[in-house]
Amino acid sequence: MLTNIRKFLKQPSIKRWVLKFLVVAFAFSSLVFLSILVFNIYYWGRIYKGVYIANTYVGGLVPEQAKNLLYNNLNGLNKTTLSYDNQNYDIYLDDIDFSYDIDKSVSSAYKLYRSDNIFYDQTNSIKSLTKNVVLALEYKLDEQKLKDNLSIIAGQITTNDPVFPSLNLVNGEVVIKRGVPGEEVDYQKLISLIRKNLAIQQKNILPIPVTKIDKTLDDEGVKKLEAKAMSLVNKGLSLKFEYYNLGLIDKDLVPLILLNNDQQDNLDVLITRIEKEVNREPQNSVFVFQERVLEFSPSKDGISVDKENLRKLMLQNIEELADGDEKSFEIEIPVIRTPAEITTAEVNNLGIKQLIGSGSSKFVGSIPSRIHNIGLASSKINGTLVAPGETFSFNQRLGDVSAFTGYKQAYIIKDGRTVLGDGGGVCQVSTTLFRAVLNAGLPVVERKAHAYRVSYYEQDSAPGLDATVYDPLTDFKFLNDTEGHILIQTIFDPKKFSLIFEIYGTSDGRKSQITKPIVSAVISPPEDLYTDDPTLPTGTIKQVDFKAWGAKVSFNYSVERNGEIIYEKTFISNFRPWQAKFLRGTGPAN
Structure with a gap:
């Protein structure tokens, strides 16, 4: 077969045909190459034709x-x-x-x-x-x-605006409005038209697109919403992140179950509200020390709420509340963190590296003088360094508490009575520090409970987590048993009636645990006591003391490190029943 092909190609006519083909092909290829070369040379540095x-x-x-x-x-x-x-x-x-x-x-x-x-x-x-x-x-x-x-x-422009359905819980009754259909501007489509018009440089007059909207609820939809809303009555959801705490009760939860996939719904509005409270930029650390800490800012990660995950978590928890018997759930708000460029450990050599414990308290309802005293006393503690092996004394660090040192008169417990005295509110500060010390896992050397249950200390806490001070008789003390210094910082916010203590140091891996306080031996307060007072006009009643239930409260405090209990203690508070006292005017009327 191969031999026959060779003989065929050796024929003179065939040789001439092949030669002509090769010449034509070469000429055509050269022409194409030359044309492309000329084309590329001409458009070198130019925009192509067309x-x-x-x-x-x-x-x-x-x-x-x-x-x-x-x-x-x-x-x-x-x-x-x-x-x-x-x-x-x-x-x-x-x-x-x-x-x-x-x-x-x-x-x-x-x-x-x-x-x-x-x-x-x-x-x-x-x-x-x-x-x-x-x-x-x-x-x-x-x-x-x-x-x-x-x-x-x-x-x-004049359109029939739609009225979207609404769902609320009013005085325990579910109130549903079905909504009304209407029209609204299709913003997404309009923006797309404007962008296209500007991009292609047309000077057309663009018609505003209007979309028909009908989100009204039918009978079945109303029935389902009503049943789900009723299943949330007397139930709650708590959202927390660091010191931010948002409690939602049934009337807050019910509107959230009316979802709208096309527009911002009530849940979106709530998440935006949470973002404003929680989001922050990264914070670099600052540390200025001259005998005591003059200025300190811990490094903090930048925080932004993970909106998508928070929405999923809330919907999931609301569903579980509606379908189950649980009365409340708690959600840790999911966030996205951005690290600070300068950390706390990089700005000092005292072992102040990280937050090792914190405590908080609320004082809603305090009179202005009490709020002033809380701010003043907490500022005295702010910036305190406690050396390794040192026992911190609250009274010693605070110093004299009197009008001479700037304190105002507010209610204090003295000689079995609630009376006005210099420095009322200082115990709010010692109580908050006590909670931070427990959270940090430090040994408590001295602590005494108040004579009776004070409502301020139970606004955001169980009873029994308070610590009273009264120099020189009663002090609050704790020991720094870590290998480095610890720094005490305060955050006082009179607008939010909030006080926070933060303790910074070097974590050695310890973890503290506090059992739920046990309340026993509850005793009702005595009958109200009325005392005649001739300095008050007849018919005037003035309350000078407030009732409180007596009780015994106890909880266990333990600190564990590397699987070993290194400290434990039981705290017992014996609160006396407290009598409400009134002054009854017997003097001449004004």
Whole structure:
């Protein structure tokens, strides 16, 4: 077979035909190569033929020529016009910080068919001789300002606004409004039209698109919502992150089950509210020390609420509350962290590296003088360094408590009575520090409970977690048994009636545990006591002391490190029943 092919090719006529074919093929290839070479040389540094930027033809131009041409063609464009119901509405481009990016637009046109794929580029650049390509203009604008302008225009046009369904719990009764169908501006579609119009440089008047909206509830939908809402009555949900705590009761939960996938619903609004309280930028540490700490800011991660996960968690917990017998759930708010650039450990050599414990208390309902005293006393403790092996004394650190040192008169417990005295409210500070010490796992050397249960200390805590002080008789003391210094910081917020103690140091892996306080031997308060007072006008009643139930409260405190209990103690508080006392005026009427 191979021999026959060779004989065939050796024939003179065949040789001549093959030779002619090769010559023609070479000539054609040379012509094609030469044409491509000439084409590429001509368009070297130029935009390929057939290319438009919006409605401006820039084919064959060098980039600088294309820029000048675009500048001239775009000059005078200062607004885009919308129309609805034969009425025009202008959006001026300066009002939305609009500007064309001509450099970027021309760069995109020049880079067309100039990539790393040689075959693709060469094929399509040659096709541009007969095929036109229209590129959009590159531009910048302020999206929020555009939305604000559209919102104003939407408020001016006349449509039948829809009324969305609502769901509330009022005095234990489920109130459902079905909603009313209507129309509203389709913002997403309108913004898309505006963007396209600006990108291709058309001066068309754009019709404002309006969408029919019907979210009304039918009978079945109302019945399901009502049943689910009733299953949430007397139930609650608590959301926590660090010191932020948001408690939701049944009337707060019920509106959240009415979801709207197309628009912001009540749950979205709540999450936005949580974001404002929780989100923060990263905070670098600051440490200034001169005999005592003059300025300290711990490093803190930047925090942003993980909205998607929080929404899922809330919906899941609400479903479980509605379907089960549990009365409440607690959610730790999921967050996304961004580390600080300068950490606490990098700004000192005292072993102050991290937060090792914290405690908080509330004082809602306090009189102004008591709030003043809480702020003053907490400032005296703020910045205190406790050396390794040192026992901290609250009274010693606080110093003299009197009018001479800036304290005002507020209610204190003295000689079995509640009376006005200098420094009322100082025990709020010692109580809060006691809670921080427990949380940090430090040994408590001395602590005494109040004579009776004080309502301030049970606003955000179980009973029995208080510590009274009264120099020189009663003190609060704890031991720093860590290997480094510890730093005590206070956060006093009179607007939120909140006091927080933070203890910083070096963690040695210890973990503290506090059992739930056991309340026993409850005794009702004595009958109210009325005492005649001739200094008060007849008919006047003035309360000078307040009733409180007596009880014995105990809890166990233990500290574990590496699987070993290193400290444990049982705290017992014996609260006396307290009598409400009134002064009854017997003097002459004014």
